[in-house]
Amino acid sequence: MNTRRNPKDTAKRGAKPDSAAKSQPKQGFKGSHKPNSRPADKVKAPLPAKLYPVTEPAELLPFLLTHITGRGRNAIKSILSRGQVSVNGKTTTQHNLQLHPGQVVAIDQEKQAPPEELIGLTIVHEDEDLIVIQKDAGLLSIATAEETELTAYYQLMEHVRLANPKNRIFVVHRLDRDTSGLMMFAKSERIQQLLQTTWKETVKERSYVALVEGAVKHPEGTISSWLKETSTLKMYSSPHEGDGQHAVTHYKLIQMNRHFSLLEVHLETGRKNQIRVHMSDLGHPIAGDKKYGAETKTVGRLGLHARVLSFTHPATGELMIFESPIPKTFLKYTAPSSSN
Template identity: 65%
Template structure:
């Protein structure tokens, strides 16, 4: 923790202010119009360093500066707050106001680093659309977001969520990382869990649904009655709450096929509430009763296990509330 008032024996912060080529001599404090530069003298994480260098500036303000691309290390923009600094690194801080990216609609960022962006997507927002469509999507908003920092930045879709499904979604920042994730998806993903509000009382406390999924000419997925006819799909479920009208299920995907959960819930006679396309007769929530709650995977670059666990939407619990 850093104190606003220095005690008498306070240690000098692990940096020295450095001048660019066109600045005054070093014995004068550097203060160019738009950029401040510091030389790192001791190993440190970037946020810790910035809290020392910019004494009096709050933690949230510094994180905002990082997100806006105002901080660079050795002339390379860095947005990761725990970026490791080493002696001799030059940290540059731009005090010029950056052009703000447009506000993100229907999503918020859970995690961002140099390779990935993990978001929480609201129901009703498309993941991605074709080039001919002009509708706002998660992909287009995130593309604008990263380009506001650097026009050459791009976003790559790793997997998708249906428009009316909410929850955790992962994007890559490079084509290489995208391919690495997709090619090793089964080994990389430790857990991919949903919650589903389905119609009727599911009598089994847990179970597994297996089928071969195919797509009809009308682009509707269905389970083929024949083995090895289509894409193999495996869904595990566990009952969380229930009454005669509805059951709340925890659903784990062993495979990730298009509309897999929606088809499998219809197959067992308990379509997802609000899912008219796959047999639902009710719309208790005013939306599709499906939420991607947990995504856990091994980071493709660092090898670190990443886990994103969101709350069950409160509206999913509404059918089980008892009134006095």
């Protein structure tokens, strides 16, 4: 069964559901106490958590929707987002957490947990083995030794440690800082190594959309070259066959005007800056990519977005397919209109 996820359908962590918002007292309202009223009631003892044994495999949110009566879908999602649900004693906010027979789901509606805030990324999918995110342009995937700013890696590490301080995440692949789109992280070293050692067989599709300068003449094509790196860390295509890492990029034209073209790009190999180098070799550098010859700054970002990520789940064998919408800016600048 294919699993399709669209980041637009996934709410960003940290957003407070309306049902969770507390009503604020009106200004000027003051509490009153009548002298002859009876003494205040004793503070009620906290209600015990409700327990729901798991008898068959299910995802957490559908399980809750089945077992909690009298509450709507949004109300139940709010209970999850507030950290009031635990599985075998471990708090979780994962809607798609896989449940197994023998586990016990507990709901403690009196428990309050601070909302999580993730900056520059959205969690699209999470299970026991991996996390798939959509990263915004401008956010580092992971910091180098010289960089100390906020990264996707750091935020996800903090995210998984909310459930257990010993939890960790592991880098599987990266996106350049100015590239947006889909990427994944492993939640164990075993899954990380399994994905990396079987990457070519496991990953079924990695496709991007590229906003490039100029009008691309051919509706589709393939670029093949051998990539090398300079002492200044810039990649380039070697003129000599076999001199460097072999890189193959396929592209297909989506739409264009005389200033910009929008391409669908498929990677046959995954080399550093591969698309950026190959688009420059094509004579149509990615918009905003000054490092590889772009002359335009109109877009305000690098015109590259990781749109589709499809792979075989390393633990379950299930085919996972994730799609992200084309950035509206890319569509705007390539619209076939005379105003462009």
